[in-house]
Amino acid sequence: MADPKAQPQAAMLVIGDEILSGRTRDSNMHFLANELTRHGVPLAEVRVVSDDHDVIVAAVRELSARYDHLFTSGGIGPTHDDITADAVAAAFGAHLDVRDDARALLQAHxxxxxxxxxxxxxxxxxxxxGATLIDNPVSTAPGFTLENVHVMAGVPSVFQAMVASVLPTITSGAQMLSQSLTVHRGEGDIAGPLAELAAEFDDVSFGSYPFIRNGAYGSNIVARSTDAARLDAAMTRLHALFPPAGA
Amino acid sequence: MADPKAQPQAAMLVIGDEILSGRTRDSNMHFLANELTRHGVPLAEVRVVSDDHDVIVAAVRELSARYDHLFTSGGIGPTHDDITADAVAAAFGAHLDVRDDARALLQAHxxxxxxxxxxxxxxxxxxxxGATLIDNPVSTAPGFTLENVHVMAGVPSVFQAMVASVLPTITSGAQMLSQSLTVHRGEGDIAGPLAELAAEFDDVSFGSYPFIRNGAYGSNIVARSTDAARLDAAMTRLHALFPPAGA
Structure with a gap:
C-alpha cells in the first residue's frame, strides 16, 4: 500500500493588505491548492499577512522550517509597499541587491x-x-526560489505562470486520489454510519461537507487516499450505506 | 487626528481540509474581511489549517493571544471530522459537554x-x-464565543448569519476610510512619486495593486486612513501626481 507519508507538504503565505481589508478577493490560494494536490504535494497550511516586514520574516521562518516547500504570493513589484524580497532575504540572512541576470532580463524587456x-x-x-530565478512569461520580472521558499507575484495571471514554471522543479509525491458522493440527507443522519466506516478504513480520509440547497440539507462526502484499491473499496461501502433516495 | 492604533485587531482561522485540497473555494474570508473593515476591527491575519486537533489547538492559542478577536470558520457540525469545539475548549482548558441551553434549542428544532x-x-x-452561544437563524445549531474566540460554521449562509449575530457584541474601532485612484500606467512609472507621497503622509497608508487588462498595465492606488481630512489631502495630491491621460 502506498504510504501517504511519502507526500512532501507545502504551505502558502499570501502577502497583502488588500486581501485582509476585503478590497480584493484572493484567487491564488484556490489555484495553488488544486495544482499542489495534482502534483502530490498537499497544501497543509495557508497564512495571509499584511505588508509588514517583521510579520513576513517571522512567517517565512516558521513555515519554511515546518514544511517542505513554502510558496509566497504578492509584494514583489516596484512600489514602496513591495517588501517581500527584502523579508525573505532577511529570513535567511541572505544578501539582497540588484543581480546581473535579473537586470539583463528586465533591461531587454x-x-x-x-x-x-x-x-x-x-x-x-x-x-x-543563492536564489534561482523563476521564469515570468507574462511580464518578465522574475520570481525566485531561495532555499525551499518560492517567491511569486500576486497578480493572478503572473502567479499562475510562475507556478507553472516552478512545479516541474519540485519532486512530486504520491498522488492523492479522491472520490465523492453527494447524499441528500442532513449530516446528522449520516454522521453515525460514516464515523464507523472512517474507523474501519483508517487509511482513507473521509470528509463531510454539508450544504443547504433550495432549503434542503445535504452533504458531499469525500474519501481520499493514495491507494486506489482501498479507495474503491471504501466507496463501494459508502454507496451501500447511503443509497440514492427511492432505490 | 484619530489614532489608528485605537482599532482592535482580529484574526481568522479557517478550518478545513476541503479548502486546502482545492475542492472548495473559501468565501468566508472575503466576507469577514469586509464586515470587519466596516466595523473598524481590521483583519490582521488569516490562517487556513487542516482538520487536525493539535494544529487547531496551537493556532487558537497563538492567534487568540496575539489579537483582540479570533473568528473561526468550519468544523462544528455533527460528523467525525467536526473537531473545532473540542480543539477550542482544549486550547483554553475548558470543560466540553452537552449543555442544556444548546440541547433545548436543538431539541425544539x-x-x-x-x-x-x-x-x-x-x-x-x-x-x-463559560462560552456564550452565537445565534444561528439559518439552521439552529449554535456557534459560541469562548474568551475572545468566536466559533462559527463553515457553510457560508450560516457563517454569514453568525457574523451578523456576533458583530453587534464587539466594540467597534475607528472606521478605516479608503479612497482609490486607478492609474493606467505601469507600476514602475508611478512607484517613485508614490513613495515620496507615502513618506510625506506617514499617517496615510498607500497600497498599489497592479493589474494587466487587455494587455495594458495599470494599478489601483488605495489610500487608507482613519482621518478623513488627511485622506482627502492625500487624494488631492495623488490626483495631481497622476492626472488622467490626455489631461
Missing part, C-alpha cells in the same frame, strides 16, 4: 517596450544571493 | 422538523463551560 528602466523598476532586479 | 435528535446531532449541543 524595457528596451523592447521602449520604457524607461528607472530606479523603481530596478527594484524588481533585486534577488537574494 | 428537530421536534419541529420531525427529525431524530440522535447522538451525532447531540454533538452539536456540546458547548464549552
Amino acid at each position: 524595457y528596451d523592447r517596450q521602449g520604457s524607461d528602466f528607472n530606479a523603481a523598476r530596478m527594484r524588481m532586479a533585486r534577488i537574494p544571493d | 428537530y421536534d419541529r422538523q420531525g427529525s431524530d435528535f440522535n447522538a451525532a446531532r447531540m454533538r452539536m449541543a456540546r458547548i464549552p463551560d
Whole structure:
C-alpha cells in the first residue's frame, strides 16, 4: 500500500493588505491548492499577512522550517509597499541587491517596450544571493526560489505562470486520489454510519461537507487516499450505506 | 487626528481540509474581511489549517493571544471530522459537554422538523463551560464565543448569519476610510512619486495593486486612513501626481 507519508507538504503565505481589508478577493490560494494536490504535494497550511516586514520574516521562518516547500504570493513589484524580497532575504540572512541576470532580463524587456528602466523598476532586479530565478512569461520580472521558499507575484495571471514554471522543479509525491458522493440527507443522519466506516478504513480520509440547497440539507462526502484499491473499496461501502433516495 | 492604533485587531482561522485540497473555494474570508473593515476591527491575519486537533489547538492559542478577536470558520457540525469545539475548549482548558441551553434549542428544532435528535446531532449541543452561544437563524445549531474566540460554521449562509449575530457584541474601532485612484500606467512609472507621497503622509497608508487588462498595465492606488481630512489631502495630491491621460 502506498504510504501517504511519502507526500512532501507545502504551505502558502499570501502577502497583502488588500486581501485582509476585503478590497480584493484572493484567487491564488484556490489555484495553488488544486495544482499542489495534482502534483502530490498537499497544501497543509495557508497564512495571509499584511505588508509588514517583521510579520513576513517571522512567517517565512516558521513555515519554511515546518514544511517542505513554502510558496509566497504578492509584494514583489516596484512600489514602496513591495517588501517581500527584502523579508525573505532577511529570513535567511541572505544578501539582497540588484543581480546581473535579473537586470539583463528586465533591461531587454524595457528596451523592447521602449520604457524607461528607472530606479523603481530596478527594484524588481533585486534577488537574494543563492536564489534561482523563476521564469515570468507574462511580464518578465522574475520570481525566485531561495532555499525551499518560492517567491511569486500576486497578480493572478503572473502567479499562475510562475507556478507553472516552478512545479516541474519540485519532486512530486504520491498522488492523492479522491472520490465523492453527494447524499441528500442532513449530516446528522449520516454522521453515525460514516464515523464507523472512517474507523474501519483508517487509511482513507473521509470528509463531510454539508450544504443547504433550495432549503434542503445535504452533504458531499469525500474519501481520499493514495491507494486506489482501498479507495474503491471504501466507496463501494459508502454507496451501500447511503443509497440514492427511492432505490 | 484619530489614532489608528485605537482599532482592535482580529484574526481568522479557517478550518478545513476541503479548502486546502482545492475542492472548495473559501468565501468566508472575503466576507469577514469586509464586515470587519466596516466595523473598524481590521483583519490582521488569516490562517487556513487542516482538520487536525493539535494544529487547531496551537493556532487558537497563538492567534487568540496575539489579537483582540479570533473568528473561526468550519468544523462544528455533527460528523467525525467536526473537531473545532473540542480543539477550542482544549486550547483554553475548558470543560466540553452537552449543555442544556444548546440541547433545548436543538431539541425544539428537530421536534419541529420531525427529525431524530440522535447522538451525532447531540454533538452539536456540546458547548464549552463559560462560552456564550452565537445565534444561528439559518439552521439552529449554535456557534459560541469562548474568551475572545468566536466559533462559527463553515457553510457560508450560516457563517454569514453568525457574523451578523456576533458583530453587534464587539466594540467597534475607528472606521478605516479608503479612497482609490486607478492609474493606467505601469507600476514602475508611478512607484517613485508614490513613495515620496507615502513618506510625506506617514499617517496615510498607500497600497498599489497592479493589474494587466487587455494587455495594458495599470494599478489601483488605495489610500487608507482613519482621518478623513488627511485622506482627502492625500487624494488631492495623488490626483495631481497622476492626472488622467490626455489631461
